[in-house]
Amino acid sequence: MANSSASTFEAVTCPACGLLCDDVRIERDSTDRLKVIDKGCAKSVTFFERVVQKSSPSITGKAVSLTEAINKAADILRSTNQPLFAGLGTEVQGMRSVLSLADKVGATLDHMNADSSFRNTLVVQNSGWQVTTLTEVRNRVDLLLVIGSDIVSHNPRFFERNVWNKESMFDQDTSAREVVYLGGQNIDTFAGVSPKGVKPTVLPCDLESLPEVVAALRAIISGKTLIATEVSGVKVRDLESLSERLKAAKYSVVTWVSSDLNIAHAELTIQNITELVIKLNAKTRSSGLPLGGSEGDSSVNQTSTWISGYPVRSRFARKHPEYDPHHFSAAQLLNNGEADALVWISEFNPDKTPPNVNIPKIVIGHANMQGNDADVFIPVSTSGIDNTGTMFRIDSSVSLPLGKLRESALPSLGEVMAAIEAALSKNMKRAKPC
Amino acid sequence: MLIKLSGGKVYDPAHQIDGKVMDIYIRDGRIVSRPRDDETIDQTYNLRDKVVMAGAIDMHTHIGGGKVNIARMMLPEDHRADPSQHSDLCRSGCGHAAPSTFTTGYRYAEMGYTAAFEPALSPVNARQSHLEMGDTPIIDKGGYAMIGSDDYFLRMLTAKKDQNAINDYVAWIIHASQAIGIKVVNPGGISAFKFNQRALDLDEKNVHYQVTPREVLKALSRAVHELGVPHPLHVHANNLGVPGNMDTTLKTMGASEGYPLHLTHIQFHSYGTEGDRKFSSGAAQIAEAMNKNKHISADVGQILFNQTVTASGDNMRQFANSGLASPNKSVIMDIECDSGCGVVPFKYKDKNFVNALQWSIGLEIFLLCDDPWRTFLTTDHPNGAPFTSYPHLIRLLMDKSFRNDMFTKLNLDAQAMSTLNSIDREYSLYEIAIMTRAGAARLVGLHDRGHLGVGAGADITVYSDNPDREKMFEKPDYVFKDGELVVKDGQVVKVTWGHTHTVKPEFDRGIEKDIKQYFDTYHTMSMENFKVSSDEIAEGGRGGVVVQACEGRREKSL
Numbered sequence: 002m003a004n005s006s007a008s009t010f011e012a013v014t015c016p017a018c019g020l021l022c023d024d025v026r027i028e029r030d031s032t033d034r035l036k037v038i039d040k041g042c043a044k045s046v047t048f049f050e051r052v053v054q055k056s057s058p059s060i061t062g063k064a065v066s067l068t069e070a071i072n073k074a075a076d077i078l079r080s081t082n083q084p085l086f087a088g089l090g091t092e093v094q095g096m097r098s099v100l101s102l103a104d105k106v107g108a109t110l111d112h113m114n115a116d117s118s119f120r121n122t123l124v125v126q127n128s129g130w131q132v133t134t135l136t137e138v139r140n141r142v143d144l145l146l147v148i149g150s151d152i153v154s155h156n157p158r159f160f161e162r163n164v165w166n167k168e169s170m171f172d173q174d175t176s177a178r179e180v181v182y183l184g185g186q187n188i189d190t191f192a193g194v195s196p197k198g199v200k201p202t203v204l205p206c207d208l209e210s211l212p213e214v215v216a217a218l219r220a221i222i223s224g225k226t227l228i229a230t231e232v233s234g235v236k237v238r239d240l241e242s243l244s245e246r247l248k249a250a251k252y253s254v255v256t257w258v259s260s261d262l263n264i265a266h267a268e269l270t271i272q273n274i275t276e277l278v279i280k281l282n283a284k285t286r287s288s289g290l291p292l293g294g295s296e297g298d299s300s301v302n303q304t305s306t307w308i309s310g311y312p313v314r315s316r317f318a319r320k321h322p323e324y325d326p327h328h329f330s331a332a333q334l335l336n337n338g339e340a341d342a343l344v345w346i347s348e349f350n351p352d353k354t355p356p357n358v359n360i361p362k363i364v365i366g367h368a369n370m371q372g373n374d375a376d377v378f379i380p381v382s383t384s385g386i387d388n389t390g391t392m393f394r395i396d397s398s399v400s401l402p403l404g405k406l407r408e409s410a411l412p413s414l415g416e417v418m419a420a421i422e423a424a425l426s427k428n429m430k431r432a433k434p435c
Numbered sequence: 436m437l438i439k440l441s442g443g444k445v446y447d448p449a450h451q452i453d454g455k456v457m458d459i460y461i462r463d464g465r466i467v468s469r470p471r472d473d474e475t476i477d478q479t480y481n482l483r484d485k486v487v488m489a490g491a492i493d494m495h496t497h498i499g500g501g502k503v504n505i506a507r508m509m510l511p512e513d514h515r516a517d518p519s520q521h522s523d524l525c526r527s528g529c530g531h532a533a534p535s536t537f538t539t540g541y542r543y544a545e546m547g548y549t550a551a552f553e554p555a556l557s558p559v560n561a562r563q564s565h566l567e568m569g570d571t572p573i574i575d576k577g578g579y580a581m582i583g584s585d586d587y588f589l590r591m592l593t594a595k596k597d598q599n600a601i602n603d604y605v606a607w608i609i610h611a612s613q614a615i616g617i618k619v620v621n622p623g624g625i626s627a628f629k630f631n632q633r634a635l636d637l638d639e640k641n642v643h644y645q646v647t648p649r650e651v652l653k654a655l656s657r658a659v660h661e662l663g664v665p666h667p668l669h670v671h672a673n674n675l676g677v678p679g680n681m682d683t684t685l686k687t688m689g690a691s692e693g694y695p696l697h698l699t700h701i702q703f704h705s706y707g708t709e710g711d712r713k714f715s716s717g718a719a720q721i722a723e724a725m726n727k728n729k730h731i732s733a734d735v736g737q738i739l740f741n742q743t744v745t746a747s748g749d750n751m752r753q754f755a756n757s758g759l760a761s762p763n764k765s766v767i768m769d770i771e772c773d774s775g776c777g778v779v780p781f782k783y784k785d786k787n788f789v790n791a792l793q794w795s796i797g798l799e800i801f802l803l804c805d806d807p808w809r810t811f812l813t814t815d816h817p818n819g820a821p822f823t824s825y826p827h828l829i830r831l832l833m834d835k836s837f838r839n840d841m842f843t844k845l846n847l848d849a850q851a852m853s854t855l856n857s858i859d860r861e862y863s864l865y866e867i868a869i870m871t872r873a874g875a876a877r878l879v880g881l882h883d884r885g886h887l888g889v890g891a892g893a894d895i896t897v898y899s900d901n902p903d904r905e906k907m908f909e910k911p912d913y914v915f916k917d918g919e920l921v922v923k924d925g926q927v928v929k930v931t932w933g934h935t936h937t938v939k940p941e942f943d944r945g946i947e948k949d950i951k952q953y954f955d956t957y958h959t960m961s962m963e964n965f966k967v968s969s970d971e972i973a974e975g976g977r978g979g980v981v982v983q984a985c986e987g988r989r990e991k992s993l
Contacts, residue, residue, distance in 0.1 A: 012961050023961050093566060094974065104527050125509050129764035129778070131754075135959040136559075136771040140586075141629065162959060170586050170772055170957050171643065251631065282754070286631050288769060306507050307499075307536045307567045310514040310529035321518035321527045322535075324511050391566065391971070398501050398770045400562045401964045402971065415975075 005408060007031050009038075014403050016092065016349060016385045017048035019294025019395025020135070020156045025049075033407045035386070042157035048349070049386065049406075056368040056380040067379070067412065067420075074377045075424035077342050077361045083318060084108045085340035087331035088355060088366070090296040090347035091414050092384045092403060093391040096304040098418035099346065105422060109316040109340065110305065111331035113353055114298040117260035119326050120267040121291050122302070122312055127268075130275035133254060133288035134396040139163045140170040142178060144250035145193075146243070148274060149184040149211050150258040153192045155293040156395075160192040179250075181243060183218070183235075184211045185261075204243070206233045212266045212273070218244065219277040252286045258293035294395035296349060303393050303400075332356070348381050348414050365417055379417050382409040436477050437462050437470060438918065443482030443897060446864050447489065448873040449886030453865045459487065461893040464918035468889045482897055485912060488868045489885050490549025490894030492875035495669075495699055495734050496816040498539050498576070499553045499567030501560045502746040502776040505766050506533035506817070510744060510780060512762070524930055532744045532780075532817045540572035541927050542823055547896035547911040550575035550933070551822075552879060554618055554669060554699060555748045557581050557774040559960075561612035561967050568935065569977045573921050575884070575894075577936035579669045580612040581748050583619035583651045584626035586772045587953060589644040592654060598661070602988075605658040606942035607950065611966040613980060615879060615936050616666035617659050618699075620748040621673050622648035625775040628751035635673055635751070637686050648673050649690045656694035662940040663986035665880025667695030667732065672704050675752045679708040681717030685724055688731050697878065700736025700815040701725075702797035710852055714789055716796045719854070722803030725810070732878060733804070734811035737797035737828055738790065739820035744780045746818065753777020772957070783820070791849030795842070799853065801832055802860045807869040811878065826909035832862040833904045880983050881936060893918035932978035940985045 007030050014023040026039035027049055035049045058070035065073075078084055086103055089096070089112040103110055112118065124130055138145075145164060152159050169175050180193035180201035185208055193201035206214050210233030217232040221244045230237050247253050255278055262270060274289060281287035302312040309315055309322035314329035316322070327333070334340045335358055344363045345355035351369035355362060364375040372378025384390030387409035393400045412420075438461040444454045460467045460476075470476070497503050507514070514529035519538045521527035528535030530542065543551055551571075556564040556578030568576040582588050582605070591601055605617060623646055624635040630642050637648050656668040672687045674680040684704040688696065698704065701721060709715035725731055742761075747753050750767050757765040757779050765779040783790040797819070804810040812829070816822040831838045839856045850856075862870075876885020883892050895915040901907035910925030921929045947962070954962040973979040 012963065014964065021960075023964050097570070097975070101526070104521050122508070125505075125764075125766060126511060127764065129509060129757075129760070129766045131767040133769045134771050136773070136957070137629070137769045139959055140772050140957060168956050252629070286629065302508075303504060303563070304566075306504050308526070308528070308570055310507055310533075310535040310538075311511055312508055317521070317527060320521045322514075322529060323518075324514070391562070393563075397505075398557075398560050398563075398768065399960060400560075400566070401960060402562075402968075 005031065005033055010404065010406055013406065014385060014392070014401045015045040015048065016392050016403055017044040017295065018156050019292065019299065020158060020162070021392060021394045021401050022158055022162065023401055027406060029407055035406060044157055051369070054369050056371060058380065059372065059378045061376060062373040070377050070379050071417065071420045072424055074363045074379070074421050077363060077376060078106050078421065079425060081342040081361070083340050084342040084344060085111070085331055085334055086344045086346065087111045088113050088345040088347045088353060089301050089313065090349050090353055092297050092300045093304050093393070093400070095348060095384065095390070095414040096301045097308070098415040100305060100308045102418050102422045104317050105425065107318040107320070109318065109329050109334060110313040111329060112298055112301050112313050114260065114296055115314055115330065117293070118298050118302060120259040120262055120271055123268045123326065124272045124275055128272055128276065130289055131278050131282060133290055134398050135163050135394065137288070138254050138290060139166050141252040142254045143173070144179045144181070144246055144253040146247065146253060146255045147180065147182045147193065148215065148255065148257045149208055150261040151189045151192065152256065152258060152292055153189070155258050155260070159292065165196055179246070183243070184208060184214060204235050204239055206235050208262070209264050210234070211262070211264065212270045215270050215273040219273045219280065222247065222277045222280050247281055247287065248285060250285065250287070253281065254288055254290050256290040256292050259291060260293050290396065292395055296347070296353060297392065299393040299395055299397060300391070303397070346414065348383050365414060368411060380411055381414045381417055382411040384413070387411065388413045437474060439476045439479040440487060440895065440897070441479050441481050443485045443487035444900070445487045445887060446868040447887040448865060448869040450888055459887055459895065461915065461918045464893055466887055466889055466891045466893050480913065484900060486864060486898040486900050488896050489872040489887050489891070490896050490914065490916065491547050491871040492879065492881065492885055493543070493548055493551040493813065493822060494811055494875045494879050495554045495813045496551045496822055497553060497555065497746050497818070498551055498571060499536070500556055500564035502555070502748070502778050503533055504563070504567065505776070505778045506744045506746045507535065509764060509766060509778065513742065525927055530823070532742060532821055536567050536570040537572060540574050544573040544914055544916065544922050544927060545925050546823070546825060546909060547898070547914050548574060549894035549914065549916050550881065550884060552576065552615070553578040555579070555581045555620060556612055556614055557748065557770060558608055558612040559771040559773040559965065562971065565613060565935065565967055565972050569972060569974065572930050573916055573927070573933055575933035575936060577615040578612070579616040579618035579666070580608050580614035581618045581620055581774055582608055583622045583655060584624065584774060586626070587950070589623065589626060589641065589646055592646045592650055593644045598654070598657060600946070601654050602658045602661050603942040603946045605655065606662050606940040607946060609664070610939060613935065613937050613967045613969070613972060615938050615983065616664060616669055617655060618669035618671065619651060619655055620671040621675065621751055622651035624648065624673055624751045625748060628754065628775065629769050633751065633755070637673055637683055637690060652687065652690040652696070653692060656691035656696055660694045661989045663989055664938055664940055665983070665986065666878060667697045669697045669699055671699050671749060675703050675749055676756060678706050678714045681705050681707055681721055684721060688724055688728050691730070693730055695730045698731060698733040700813065700818065701733040702736045702738065702793065702800060702819070705796055705800060712788060714792065715852055716792060716799060718796045718799035718803060722800055726805045732809040732811070734813040735797050735800050736813055736815035736819050738783050738793045739814060739824045739827065740783045740785045740790065740794065741820065742782045743817045743820055744778060746776070746778045748774050748776055750775030750777040753779050785844055786846050788846045788848050791845040792852055794845065795849060795853035795855045798831060798838065799855055799858065802858045807866040808874045808877070810870060811875060812870045826905045829867060829908045830903070830905035833867065835859060835861050880938060882984055932976070934978045934981040935972050936981050936983055938985050939982050941988050
């Protein structure tokens with residue numbers, strides 16, 4: 002909607018990555034275009050400055066009214082037995098509405114980032130872990146061990162906000178913090194260079210070798226003697242010295258990004274990381290810190306967990322929630338022909354498009370998706386820009402309100418889901434017993 | 436709509452009514468006085484021979500917030516065994532140790548509970564607590580904001596700030612986190628753990644701040660009192676679960692120098708070191724001190740035998756206990772220089788010496804504490820047992836022969852160490868109504884709940900007077916929430932949204948200038964985002980925020 006007055010917003014919360022920085026300064030011009038003017042990063046600029054194209058609800062590519070699109074979506078859902086709700090790029094309020102509809106129609110739920118989220122979730126469900134949060138890192142970390150990632154491709158401002166911050170609560174000289182990168186080849190370690198110019202320690206290895214390298218580090222920290230002198234190109238001597246530094250640190254933090262660990266045995270690698278952290282805590286303090294995240298992944302999992310008891314991948318087909326990290330994978334269900342309609346949701350990101358399927362497809366997403374190949378396309382507003390919302394940070398303890406920066410003519414995801422639910426109830430007298 | 440509850444036996448301890456047969460009238464969600472003869476009564480419930488009480492209030496139950504959701508997330512195996520089906524009225528979910536939120540609301544209501552309070556709402560995580568409680572239907576809820584290991588407060592103590600400044604900060608926290616009270620967990624100890632201290636006794640200093648738990652307790656209990664917050668400082672004492680911790684607990688009672696304290700899950704803090712295994716009951720000494728110290732109240736935190744999960748802000752003690760996890764997994768977290776959490780699944784077994792004695796100690800405390808107005812019925816859900824075991828616990832308290840039958844099944848060494856089967860006391864219905872209604876409402880500061888007087892919110896539970904008290908309390912005939920019939924014969928018949936109870940003590944808003952600067956310098960979120968708004972709580976037509984009256988700022992008392 003054009004012709005609003007220009008305005009500047011201070012302390013805007015940015016949902017573009019799992020850090021949810023809430024110090025971003027944004028200017029809105031009289032045509033409702035947004036510009037990041039301070040505390041931005043590549044991700045926030047892409048997110049906030051995206052030009053929204055004109056779009057309309059459509060049925061098989063033909064523009065229709067919102068009501069018609071909603072009725073058509075309800076019709077499709079009414080005639081299915083195993084609908085699949087996937088993508089799920091949304092925040093807490095959107096997910097509340099998704100879960101309500103899923104419960105009613107017996108849907109299966111999967112998030113677009115579930116493959117990488119599960120590398121962490123399976124560790125929590127198998128052994129638990131010992132982890133920390135961003136403000137603790139910002140004020141306490143003295144040795145940061147980064148495993149298998151540069152972090153900044155996912156969380157561009159992580160070092161700026163949490164490692165090289167000038168002041169800390171406990172009068173630490175933050176510029177003397179030590180950074181070690183372990184694993185990966187040709188990782189960009191520039192962000193790990195201290196303000197004084199001290200370069201980080203870098204111990205490269207192929208990502209595929211991380212399982213054994215991390216296992217070796219855990220063994221050394223646990224007091225085992227290795228006969229080998231080298232593990233996948235990393236010298237045991239270097240791992241021993243890293244072990245000594247971790248033991249000498251007062252508050253080390255060991256971080257990873259699960260989506261970067263696109264390797265066999267990723268969850269066992271993460272488990273070795275979290276178990277070596279627990280081992281370190283026998284004598285000193287150390288914490289894990291899973292980073293990365295977004296498209297609302299942690300918000301979706303948190304909301305799903307309190308409402309249904311399980312993170313997604315879950316299913317409501319039998320009138321109660323069921324959970325299965327493997328069988329309820331959207332890709333697998335679609336491949337096996339075990340879904341008879343797809344609802345794809347992505348309110349933040351038009352590039353997260355649905356898979357090609359030969360079953361009815363309802364796309365509820367960012368206006369720029371257009372969705373010409375969908376049976377039903379309903380463009381929705383974006384939380385954090387066009388409507389308020391609530392989002393969880395990647396470190397899970399902190400959730401923040403998302404603001405509304407401009408008026409949008411588009412409905413929110415929550416409004417669309419509620420309207421579909423209402424349309425179903427209206428004509429649902431003959432429907433499945435629920 | 437005028438409703439008459441006709442001829443039930445009423446137990447309303449707030450008005451000294453002990454089983455008197457009388458009528459109760461409800462209009463527009465409130466209890467009203469007897470209408471004029473010419474007014475039409477729209478609906479009458481004949482409650483002859485039925486027992487009528489106010490809706491029950493759980494004053495300490497972990498139902499919403501980060502650590503509860505971690506417990507849910509990490510225990511899919513526990514949920515699978517207890518699915519809860521979608522119906523025309525109710526959302527699906529699952530139950531047992533850490534139930535989903537909708538299921539939590541339904542099951543509380545189906546047991547005749549109409550309010551439940553989350554006792555460890557970490558201010559930095561308050562939004563999540565309220566989101567979860569916002570998805571908990573029917574019952575009212577609220578939370579106690581957990582401070583005492585937060586950097587801002589400990590800095591104030593180190594700097595020997597004036598009590599008025601501390602009071603302002605405490606009030607600010609209550610507002611920001613939409614809380615109804617203040618809780619302290621392992622005073623100063625969550626912070627000490629982050630500096631690698633592994634234990635913190637009452638007079639031991641946090642190595643960084645040079646502050647003791649005693650100083651934390653004194654400053655906070657005084658702040659809560661001087662702000663006029665009805666609920667006394669809610670204390671999870673130091674040394675939870677440690678043999679011999681009864682000494683810490685006894686000393687803690689004196690630490691506030693007379694300011695009211697509520698000692699929570701006191702069972703976990705009533706252990707001696709006698710006997711071959713250096714683990715014994717401190718219940719007699721604790722109860723004696725409780726009876727003597729009128730400024731102290733306590734809830735018991737009874738354990739009951741089965742699988743559960745322990746979830747606590749006390750990461751220092753939970754880390755120490757993580758080796759006992761069953762199944763063998765645990766989550767320990769440091770959180771935002773503000774708090775911490777520890778989630779450790781646990782299976783209590785009646786043949787295990789320690790568990791059996793814990794069971795006995797809890798019951799001994801219940802039975803040896805004279806004053807039900809200062810003693811509260813909890814299992815510290817889910818830490819001692821899930822809240823769904825309350826009817827069983829009530830039977831243990833009301834039925835000596837049942838209790839003794841259970842006792843004889845325990846580990847024999849534990850039986851030899853307990854005096855439980857020599858205690859004859861049986862709780863009366865009137866005393867149960869005090870502990871779970873009138874007393875709980877008074878303790879939390881719910882002025883219009885927990886009683887059946889004119890003007891009260893019409894939260895009312897009706898039971899059949901069954902001599903098997905477990906059966907009686909697990910399935911009420913009727914439950915009314917704000918005057919609406921929500922449960923009939925132990926089944927939800929209507930789903931409503933309860934209120935979120937808060938207090939809003941007065942304070943000097945000028946302190947926000949300093950707090951804002953503090954957030955900007957040290958934190959990773961802004962001060963404004965730290966605050967939870969009333970609109971967020973009422974999002975999507977959920978129940979709104981109710982502000983219960985504070986008693987007004989009191990004069991400095993020392």
